[in-house]
Amino acid sequence: MAALISCEDLWKIYRLGDVEVQALRGVDLLIKEGEFVAIMGASGSGKSTLMNILGCLDRPTKGCYRLQGVDVGGLRADQLAEIRNRRIGFVFQNFNLIPRTSALENVQLPLFYRGLPLRQQRALAAEALARVGLQGRENHYPSQLSGGQQQRVAIARALVASPSLLLADEPTGNLDTQSSLEIMAILDGLNKKQGITIILVTHETDIAAYAEREVVMKDGRILTDRKTPSGASALPVEA
Amino acid sequence: MPTFLLLTALTAVRILGRNRLRTGLTMLGIVIGVGAVIAMVSIGEGAKAAVAERVASMGTNVILILPGAVTTGGVRGGQGGVVTLTTADAVELKKRVPLLRETGWARRDVMQIVHGNKNWNGTVNGISPSYLTIRGWSFTGGGPFTQQDLDTAARVAVLGQTAVDNLFEPGEEPVGAIIRINHVPFRVIGTLAPKGQSAQGMDQDDVIFIPFSTAERKVFGTYFLGSVGALFASTERPEDLAPAVAQIREVLRQRHRLQPDQDDDFFIRTQVDIGKVHEETSETLTIMLFSIASVSLLVGGIGIMNILLVSVTERTKEIGVRMAVGATRRHILIQFLVEAMTLSVLGGCLGILVGILGARATTAVAGWPTIISPETVIAAFVFSVAVGLFFGLYPANKAAWMNPIDALRYE
Numbered sequence: 001m002a003a004l005i006s007c008e009d010l011w012k013i014y015r016l017g018d019v020e021v022q023a024l025r026g027v028d029l030l031i032k033e034g035e036f037v038a039i040m041g042a043s044g045s046g047k048s049t050l051m052n053i054l055g056c057l058d059r060p061t062k063g064c065y066r067l068q069g070v071d072v073g074g075l076r077a078d079q080l081a082e083i084r085n086r087r088i089g090f091v092f093q094n095f096n097l098i099p100r101t102s103a104l105e106n107v108q109l110p111l112f113y114r115g116l117p118l119r120q121q122r123a124l125a126a127e128a129l130a131r132v133g134l135q136g137r138e139n140h141y142p143s144q145l146s147g148g149q150q151q152r153v154a155i156a157r158a159l160v161a162s163p164s165l166l167l168a169d170e171p172t173g174n175l176d177t178q179s180s181l182e183i184m185a186i187l188d189g190l191n192k193k194q195g196i197t198i199i200l201v202t203h204e205t206d207i208a209a210y211a212e213r214e215v216v217m218k219d220g221r222i223l224t225d226r227k228t229p230s231g232a233s234a235l236p237v238e239a
Numbered sequence: 240m241p242t243f244l245l246l247t248a249l250t251a252v253r254i255l256g257r258n259r260l261r262t263g264l265t266m267l268g269i270v271i272g273v274g275a276v277i278a279m280v281s282i283g284e285g286a287k288a289a290v291a292e293r294v295a296s297m298g299t300n301v302i303l304i305l306p307g308a309v310t311t312g313g314v315r316g317g318q319g320g321v322v323t324l325t326t327a328d329a330v331e332l333k334k335r336v337p338l339l340r341e342t343g344w345a346r347r348d349v350m351q352i353v354h355g356n357k358n359w360n361g362t363v364n365g366i367s368p369s370y371l372t373i374r375g376w377s378f379t380g381g382g383p384f385t386q387q388d389l390d391t392a393a394r395v396a397v398l399g400q401t402a403v404d405n406l407f408e409p410g411e412e413p414v415g416a417i418i419r420i421n422h423v424p425f426r427v428i429g430t431l432a433p434k435g436q437s438a439q440g441m442d443q444d445d446v447i448f449i450p451f452s453t454a455e456r457k458v459f460g461t462y463f464l465g466s467v468g469a470l471f472a473s474t475e476r477p478e479d480l481a482p483a484v485a486q487i488r489e490v491l492r493q494r495h496r497l498q499p500d501q502d503d504d505f506f507i508r509t510q511v512d513i514g515k516v517h518e519e520t521s522e523t524l525t526i527m528l529f530s531i532a533s534v535s536l537l538v539g540g541i542g543i544m545n546i547l548l549v550s551v552t553e554r555t556k557e558i559g560v561r562m563a564v565g566a567t568r569r570h571i572l573i574q575f576l577v578e579a580m581t582l583s584v585l586g587g588c589l590g591i592l593v594g595i596l597g598a599r600a601t602t603a604v605a606g607w608p609t610i611i612s613p614e615t616v617i618a619a620f621v622f623s624v625a626v627g628l629f630f631g632l633y634p635a636n637k638a639a640w641m642n643p644i645d646a647l648r649y650e
Contacts, residue, residue: 057563057643078567085565096560100257110564115243
């Protein structure tokens with residue numbers, strides 16, 4: 001399988017007044033297409049910073065990040081926006097749906113920015129909602145949906161653009177156990193049945209167990225990188 | 240892109256519709272501003288048209304020559320202090336200035352006029368027959384007097400509408416009746432169509448015209464024969480006015496034997512000069528009202544900017560989400576600009592409505608003439624779009640240049 005993500009010596013340094021914060025201190029990471037990777041670590045370990053860079057929301061201070069062979073560091077802001085639009089889907093801890101906007105329109109959003117005709121946007125969005133089991137809820141507002149349902153709308157929004165990479169930042173952090181199980185079942189199905197690469201940030205070990213590979217971060221570095229029992233058949237771990 | 244713009248506009252309308260009170264208050268400034276501009280300009284235009292109409296009622300391409308001040312031994316007399324113009328001047332001008340179509344003269348005095356048991360103090364004008372054509376008077380009954388009436392100093396009179404109203408019973412036929420002007424009997428041979436107020440606000444219809452010769456010999460009396468109150472002339476085309484004035488001046492200076500170092504002993508006014516003064520007055524008024532209205536538009540624009548800045552801050556997280564799913568800076572910029580322009584265009588349309596109603600109300604209540612020209616409406620509309628664009632630019636830019644991560648993390 002081809003490498004989807006390859007990071008070499010990624011550094012991210014923030015400057016807060018006079019204090020220099022090294023959020024990432026030389027991260028090397030290789031993720032192949034179709035992998036299901038969990039990134040774990042305490043808060044402040046740099047996992048969110050890494051996610052932001054992998055999601056093309058942020059740029060590394062130093063180092064090289066290639067997504068499908070393209071060096072993202074050299075791209076302009078609007079090119080990064082296009083990559084986010086076409087290749088990356090985001091699922092956030094707090095769902096991040098646009099309030100007072102129907103589920104269907106929330107899911108349409110990536111297609112809207114891609115400039116598809118309205119009819120096509122609607123059809124694809126309805127199909128994506130059906131895939132996460134929300135047919136019939138198209139016209140509900142986020143406030144009319146439960147947490148689990150909102151997160152499913154968010155997954156549908158991430159899926160509708162048929163991305164090659166799905167980034168899930170603590171997707172079950174705000175959900176009860178039952179909803180968490182449902183969401184993880186959906187993500188697992190997307191990975192297993194449709195081959196979408198998923199990177200999951202979490203600090204719950206039972207959630208991380210769904211992944212086939214577990215990367216643990218500490219102080220801006222990768223501490224361990226190993227196959228999980230469920231992912232025993234996965235490819236070699238070390239990049 | 241067209242799909243994007245259309246959907247963005249629809250979204251903007253929906254977002255603004257959710258917060259009706261806020262939207263309404265934000266638009267209020269623009270509504271008042273545009274409404275004020277439209278109402279003010281239409282009042283100004285109406286006033287200008289009324290002035291133009293009055294100036295036109297003087298006749299077309301009229302030149303007015305008035306006796307001027309004469310300096311005698313260092314003492315300067317006032318305007319009209321000395322009689323300097325004569326009928327002979329008019330005859331000579333007609334001969335020597337070919338640009339003039341006609342010349343005429345008049346002398347006026349206020350006199351007691353009696354008919355039956357009614358009497359009236361009216362302005363009696365002794366005139367040359369050409370005067371009525373130069374000033375563009377038309378008849379409602381009877382006709383003008385002739386050269387023969389002038390030659391024989393006939394006692395005939397032509398009455399303006401106000402004189403008719405004050406001397407005759409309603410329905411009574413004035414033509415053919417006998418009136419007495421300063422005890423001298425006159426036969427009425429014509430009545431004139433009303434002209435209304437002059438540019439100076441005087442009643443132009445309060446007049447009685449009699450032949451000049453009759454006036455000077457039988458009614459007014461005179462110091463020397465042929466001295467007149469004013470000379471009148473007209474040209475064929477408006478562009479002939481200026482050269483004609485120059486030639487008239489030269490001929491009159493020569494006839495009056497004025498040395499190069501002496502001032503003119505006459506004044507020359509054209510219709511254009513008279514119209515200009517009034518136009519400038521109403522223009523000044525329009526500019527003043529327009530600037531007041533513009534200030535209100537400016538305040539309205541600042542109101543829009545203020546609310547948009549609040550809106551951008553409130554929706555920081557939404558902006559972050561939109562960026563995360565692939566919105567470019569341009570998309571965000573356009574979204575907020577469209578919102579600003581929706582506000583200002585909606586406000587502008589309401590303002591146009593308010594302005595038109597305001598102008599109508601002014602006409603109905605105060606009786607002022609108002610004119611709402613399509614140009615004014617279009618200009619007001621364009622102006623409100625411009626206000627939206629200008630004051631939307633800063634908040635929209637602020638939204639567009641947010642860092643996606645900071646926007647996403649904003650709580």
